[in-house]
Amino acid sequence: MTILDGKALAAKIKEQTLETTKALAAEGKRQPCLAVVLVGEDPASQIYVRNKHNDCITTGIKSLMHTLPADTQEEELLALIDRLNGDDGVDGILVQLPLPKHLNEQRVTERISALKDVDAFSAYNVGLITLGRGGFKPCTPAGIMRLLEEYGIDPKGKECVVVGRSNIVGKPMALLLLAAGGTVTVCHTKTADLAFHTRRADIIVAAAGKADLINGDMVKEGAVIVDVGMNRKDGKLCGDVDFESCAPKASYITPVPGGVGPMTRAMLLDNTLTAYRLSSEK
Ligand code: NAD
Numbered sequence: 001m002t003i004l005d006g007k008a009l010a011a012k013i014k015e016q017t018l019e020t021t022k023a024l025a026a027e028g029k030r031q032p033c034l035a036v037v038l039v040g041e042d043p044a045s046q047i048y049v050r051n052k053h054n055d056c057i058t059t060g061i062k063s064l065m066h067t068l069p070a071d072t073q074e075e076e077l078l079a080l081i082d083r084l085n086g087d088d089g090v091d092g093i094l095v096q097l098p099l100p101k102h103l104n105e106q107r108v109t110e111r112i113s114a115l116k117d118v119d120a121f122s123a124y125n126v127g128l129i130t131l132g133r134g135g136f137k138p139c140t141p142a143g144i145m146r147l148l149e150e151y152g153i154d155p156k157g158k159e160c161v162v163v164g165r166s167n168i169v170g171k172p173m174a175l176l177l178l179a180a181g182g183t184v185t186v187c188h189t190k191t192a193d194l195a196f197h198t199r200r201a202d203i204i205v206a207a208a209g210k211a212d213l214i215n216g217d218m219v220k221e222g223a224v225i226v227d228v229g230m231n232r233k234d235g236k237l238c239g240d241v242d243f244e245s246c247a248p249k250a251s252y253i254t255p256v257p258g259g260v261g262p263m264t265r266a267m268l269l270d271n272t273l274t275a276y277r278l279s280s281e282k
Helices: 006-026 043-058 074-086 105-111 123-131 139-150 170-179 194-199 260-281
Strands: 033-039 062-068 092-095 159-163 183-187 203-206 224-227 231-233 236-238
Touching: 006 043, 006 139, 006 260, 033 043, 033 074, 033 260, 043 062, 043 260, 062 074, 074 092, 074 105, 092 260, 123 170, 139 170, 139 224, 139 260, 159 170, 159 194, 170 183, 170 203, 183 194
Parallel strands: 033 062, 033 092, 159 183, 159 203, 203 224
Antiparallel strands: 231 236
């Protein structure tokens, strides 16, 4: 069994990002720039945003933080996005979700220019991925694909089972595995017999948000197991996969923490560099 070490790969991607930004600086080019918008004071969102800011700073990406009060009106937020869309010095725009209830997340994310949509949540970007026509890839599924690639795991011809069908993880994950030649099954809360599907999977991506949903009896020998889940059990962070019973059967498995999480963060930097290149080509 081999651990899919997302922490190590993310560190490598960060080093590469820093090299890229240093090279740009040496050529006298402007710094790539990510604008992050946080509305309200949700503690988890504050941590995520701070992490993203620190990742940018340590890799030579300029980080513009816009912190707005929880009672910000939608028009005000949309006006800020419009300004950032029109600012040639801003490459990527990210609005931290969830937004306060009175704001319409769909309207807000759709307002971000497709060329700056580094979270890749807009219908346009999802459409491009669905059609296999490029576009930004959402950070979590993109990070998982990069991790599989790093370890020489090719989904082509493999039975891939994705557990979860959310718009930010499950669905785009299924699309990327499909594009890579996998035979993909998507399971969710209405799936009649989850174990039937996971047992025949060569690659399992668990993204349900339920601690210990996948146990050793539900996976076949040699399966590749990717655990996206971030749950709390007895005060500790854990995934959707019961690591103890699954690891002995797996050929490769991600730890929680240290697997998918760091890769998600690294892919945001990668997408910001892509946005920078797109902006330079304009
Ligand atoms: P979500 O709640 O939007 O979606 C969960 C999905 O799982 C749903 O489609 C649901 O149908 C399915 N599901 C739930 N219980 C199930 C069950 N018992 N059997 C089968 N399917 C079931 O969540 P999300 O935003 O997709 O996130 C999923 C998990 O991944 C969460 O724990 C979240 O915190 C975590 N996450 C981690 C990262 C990371 O970088 N590590 C990024 C995003 C999300």
